[in-house]
Amino acid sequence: xxxxxxxxxxxxxxxxxxxxxxxxxxxxxxxxxxxxxxxxxxxxxxxxxxxxxxxxxxxxxxxxxxxxxxxxxxxxxxxxxxxxxxxxxxxxxxxxxxxxxxxxxxxxxxxxxxxx
Amino acid sequence: xxxxxxxxxxxxxxxxxxxxxxxxxxxxxxxxxxxxxxxxxxxxxxxxxxxxxxxxxxxxxxxxxxxxxxxxxxxxxxxxxxxxxxxxxxxxxxxxxxxxxxxxxxxxxxxxx
Numbered sequence: 276x277x278x279x280x281x282x283x284x285x286x287x288x289x290x291x292x293x294x295x296x297x298x299x300x301x302x303x304x305x306x307x308x309x310x311x312x313x314x315x316x317x318x319x320x321x322x323x324x325x326x327x328x329x330x331x332x333x334x335x336x337x338x339x340x341x342x343x344x345x346x347x348x349x350x351x352x353x354x355x356x357x358x359x360x361x362x363x364x365x366x367x368x369x370x371x372x373x374x375x376x377x378x379x380x381x382x383x384x385x386x387x388x389x390x391x
Numbered sequence: 392x393x394x395x396x397x398x399x400x401x402x403x404x405x406x407x408x409x410x411x412x413x414x415x416x417x418x419x420x421x422x423x424x425x426x427x428x429x430x431x432x433x434x435x436x437x438x439x440x441x442x443x444x445x446x447x448x449x450x451x452x453x454x455x456x457x458x459x460x461x462x463x464x465x466x467x468x469x470x471x472x473x474x475x476x477x478x479x480x481x482x483x484x485x486x487x488x489x490x491x492x493x494x495x496x497x498x499x500x501x502x503x504x
Contacts, residue, residue, distance in 0.1 A: 312467055319471035327473045338481070340455060340500050342472035349466035352427055356434030357457035358442045366453065385455045387476075387502050 286335070288367025288386045293330060297341075297371045297382050300325045310347045310377040319343045322382060330384065340385040347378055361387055401450055403482030403501040408445065412456075412486040412497045415440040425462045425492040434458045437497060445499065452501040459496045468494070476502055 304321050308314070323341045330339050346353055359368065365388035373380045419436045423429070437458045445454050461468050474483065480503035488495045 310467070315467065315469040316471075319469045320473075323471045323473035327475055331475050338474075338476040338502050340472060340474045340476075340483075342457060342470065342498065344459060344468065344470040346461070346468045347466040349464060351462040351464040351466040352425070352430065353459065353461045353468070354430040354434050355457065355459045356431075356438045357455065358435075358438035359453075359455045360442055360446050361453040361455070368455075383457065385500070387453050387455075390504060 286337075286365045286388050288337070288365070288369075288388075290367055290369040292333070293369040293384045293386070294371055296329045297326045297369070297384060298373070300329065301371065301373045301380055301382060305345075305373070305375065305378070305380060308375075310345075315345055319345050322380075326382065326384065330386075335386075336389045336391065337386045338389055340387075341382065343380065343382045345378055345380045348374070348376070353379070355381060355383075357383065357385075359385065401503070402480070403452065403484075403503075405482060405484045407448070408484040408499050408501070409486055411444045412441050412484065412499060413488070415444065416486065416488050416495055416497060420460070420490075420493075420495060424490075425460075430460055434460055437495070441497065441499060445501070450501075451504045453504060454502075455500040457498050459494075461494045461496075463489070463492055463494060470496065472498065474500065 369384045483500040485498040
């Protein structure tokens with residue numbers, strides 16, 4: 276991919292852009308649905324794949340990791356944490372929390388710059 | 392860091408990382424029951440302990456560690472992850488742990504620099 280020639284000083288992860296991309300993916304897949312044990316696996320897989328595809332289409336020289344957790348609403352407590360060892364000037368993360376009446380969905384995007 | 396090019400182990404070794412994660416989980420929440428007031432502190436300490444042990448390995452990797460702790464009360468939890476990276480050098484490792492009152496899922500991703 277020689278045409279990209281990025282300058283490392285211009286590479287900053289645009290969290291808002293990623294946030295919008297992921298929010299649209301979640302809406303389109305879970306939007307009107309109720310939690311369904313049979314379908315959840317398919318939903319989480321589709322959310323991560325679609326989000327990843329859209330992020331890659333941005334054409335930036337980043338490696339991406341997208342994780343998604345869907346949990347049924349039943350009163351249980353859920354806590355998540357993440358810690359990253361990277362280059363804080365170029366790498367970044369974005370977390371989208373979404374919910375409806377029957378489930379909670381948390382999607383994390385981690386973007387790590389590729390040093391050429 | 393020229394010394395890394397001299398043939399040292401610079402691959403993401405899943406077993407090694409898996410052990411590091413298990414020790415961090417045991418150390419932080421080992422004998423405990425789910426407690427709403429302590430969970431934040433537990434998740435933070437699991438990810439920080441795991442990350443610091445991973446960086447001590449001294450390999451030329453960037454790391455991302457995530458931890459999810461969920462109270463056991465019958466709810467369903469599904470997680471998925473998708474990665475766009477270099478398959479030959481990057482890797483990940485997920486450890487699922489549970490006790491009588493909670494589930495803990497820790498994922499570590501390593502990306503070669």
